[in-house]
Amino acid sequence: MKDSSEAYCLGIESTADDFGVGIVTLNGKILANASSDYVPEEGGIHPREAARHHAEVADTVLQEALTKAGIKPRDLTLIAFSQGPGLGPCLRTGATVARALAAYLNLPLVGVNHSIAHIEIGKLTTGAADPVTLYVSGGNTIVSAFDSGRYRVFGETLDIALGNCLDVFAREAGLKHKKGMPLGAALEKLAANGKQLIPMPYVVKGMDLSLSGLLTAATTLLRKGECKLEDLCYSLQEHAFSMVTEVTERALAHTEKREVLLTGGVAANKRLQSMLSTIAEEHGARFHVVPREFATDNGAMIAWTGVLAYKHGIVTPVEESFVKLRWRLDKVDVPWVK
Amino acid sequence: MGEVASKTLIKKGAEASLYLADWHCRKVIIKTRFPKKYRPVELDEKIRSYRTMHEPLLMHEAKKAGVSTPTIFLVYPKNATIIMEFIEGTQVKQLLGSMPKKERQELCVKIGELIGKLHKHGVIHGDLTTSNMLMNAEGKIFLVDFGLGEKSAELEARGVDLHLMKRALQSTHYQFAQECFEGVLRGYSAVLGEEEAKEVIAKIVEIERRGRYVSERKEEQ
CATH class of the missing domain: 1.10.510.10 (Transferase(Phosphotransferase) domain 1)
Incomplete structure (x- = not known):
């Protein structure tokens, strides 16, 4: 094998609305992290339309990443791709690109679990070693921590994901998803000007939580039109974030770990960051938050997790490279974590 | 809170802190739900006082169902504190x-x-x-x-x-x-x-x- 600072892994991410290509060295230096996100005209992600977008931009994003990293395809050592969980058509598009590249360049292929990649990129970029991780995005709300060979799930949503809850409300409120300005960011801005806390459902069950009732209550109040939008955004955020913070604190007390890591798209929210940093401090734990660029879905996290797996002898033969739409993170052995 | 002779923190959980104490010549657990700084005060107070009031009632119901739970001695809703039997x-x-x-x-x-x-x-x-x-x-x-x-x-x-x-x-x-x-x-x-x-x-x-x-x-x- 080449010196690991000169050996490169290219990772492809395509589980939902982002098509991303990242390039990292085998010793964990991120050289490129290019992406293009599909922005629906209205409503949420249409899986087929998103997949069409991914297919259209694939070669441009690939080229952009290679140029940024200053390498040629022939310099690569390894191809990693997001094998699941996610939306079928989107995953298949990314997997197809990955297989084609690996076959053409005659390189090993590694299928990566997207949720684990969010944790690993958080650890790489923040230096966290063994954290309790809160992973919150449009599709996932999971509290997990490592124990004996796997990341274990301590708590998760019983219904919808945190990002989904916020996005649906934002869309109902007429906020628009723009390039570089996700719905969550628009909501956060409004919430910052909210003053009055409107009572809403707060549902924590053990270390699990339920957000669907909160979303229904918030949208019902919105349609009635009697509350200020800023106050509604504020109240929705406060309730939802308090719930995820409470379950994270429970997992932290239960596992007695010394670090808390916040990762996934919603990690960019400053209010959520401040809540989690409060509980970390209270339990004498260090708080880490993934940098914004690596909070949303990205190719670098796939590349890096591919490297970790590959270094432990894990490769994915083409005949086993089919996508896994509902691949839970607690089903994956992670021999690289000690 | 009456006669609390000695008080040692035995568990700082996410939800509450548990103290082992000597109270009227009895070993008891004092369970206090301290304010959570991360959530808004009005929400926090609502949650803590609701849970403090609710918990003893449910423990009592559990006993009726034939399930053993620590005996409740006193409840202070105002500072979200419960004094209950210490189970060895x-x-x-x-x-x-x-x-x-x-x-x-x-x-x-x-x-x-x-x-x-x-x-x-x-x-x-x-x-x-x-x-x-x-x-x-x-x-x-x-x-x-x-x-x-x-x-x-x-x-x-x-x-x-x-x-x-x-x-x-x-x-x-x-x-x-x-x-x-x-x-x-x-x-x-x-x-x-x-x-x-x-x-x-x-x-x-x-x-x-x-x-x-x-x-x-x-x-x-």
């Missing part, structure tokens, strides 16, 4: 791993019976984990931490309660989570009756399918 025992969490298989299974069946008794009486525990179960020297099991519980006989509530038990076993006792949970269900069915238990078990499956990314859902389609 060990958390089931610490026992489960070091037990011979047969004993472990018997214990799980016993736990299932207790959950069955609660549910039959319309009590939902709300946070069933092996940390919230204490076993004393005589092998008697006490359930604690009813703060997230509720009075309900609904199938949904029962299903979520058992789902949480399963989740706790999977995350903390993954080596034998399956055999343990099967034991729990055996005990549960014995108390609640096969028919009713079957409905709850079917509900657990439904609840888990509702969550994201569960393989069974795909197989079903």
Whole structure:
């Protein structure tokens, strides 16, 4: 094998609305992290339309990443791709690109679990070693921590994901998803000007939580039109974030770990960051938050997790490279974590 | 708070702090839900006072159902504090791993019976984990931490309660989570009756399918 600072892994991410290509060295230096996100005209992600977008931009994003990293395809050592969980058509598009590249360049292929990649990129970029991780995005709300060979799930949503809850409300409120300005960011801005806390459902069950009732209550109040939008955004955020913070604190007390890591798209929210940093401090734990660029879905996290797996002898033969739409993170052995 | 002679912090949990104290010549646990700085004051006060008022009521109901819980001595809603009996025992969490298989299974069946008794009486525990179960020297099991519980006989509530038990076993006792949970269900069915238990078990499956990314859902389609 080449010196690991000169050996490169290219990772492809395509589980939902982002098509991303990242390039990292085998010793964990991120050289490129290019992406293009599909922005629906209205409503949420249409899986087929998103997949069409991914297919259209694939070669441009690939080229952009290679140029940024200053390498040629022939310099690569390894191809990693997001094998699941996610939306079928989107995953298949990314997997197809990955297989084609690996076959053409005659390189090993590694299928990566997207949720684990969010944790690993958080650890790489923040230096966290063994954290309790809160992973919150449009599709996932999971509290997990490592124990004996796997990341274990301590708590998760019983219904919808945190990002989904916020996005649906934002869309109902007429906020628009723009390039570089996700719905969550628009909501956060409004919430910052909210003053009055409107009572809403707060549902924590053990270390699990339920957000669907909160979303229904918030949208019902919105349609009635009697509350200020800023106050509604504020109240929705406060309730939802308090719930995820409470379950994270429970997992932290239960596992007695010394670090808390916040990762996934919603990690960019400053209010959520401040809540989690409060509980970390209270339990004498260090708080880490993934940098914004690596909070949303990205190719670098796939590349890096591919490297970790590959270094432990894990490769994915083409005949086993089919996508896994509902691949839970607690089903994956992670021999690289000690 | 009356005569509190000595007071030692024995557990700083996420939800509350537990102190072992000497109170009127009695060993007691003082459980205080301190304010949570991360959430807005009005929300925090509502949650803490609700749980402090609610927990003793549910513990009392649990006793009526034939499930042992610490005796409540005093409740101070204002500072979210409960004074209750100190149970000299060990958390089931610490026992489960070091037990011979047969004993472990018997214990799980016993736990299932207790959950069955609660549910039959319309009590939902709300946070069933092996940390919230204490076993004393005589092998008697006490359930604690009813703060997230509720009075309900609904199938949904029962299903979520058992789902949480399963989740706790999977995350903390993954080596034998399956055999343990099967034991729990055996005990549960014995108390609640096969028919009713079957409905709850079917509900657990439904609840888990509702969550994201569960393989069974795909197989079903």
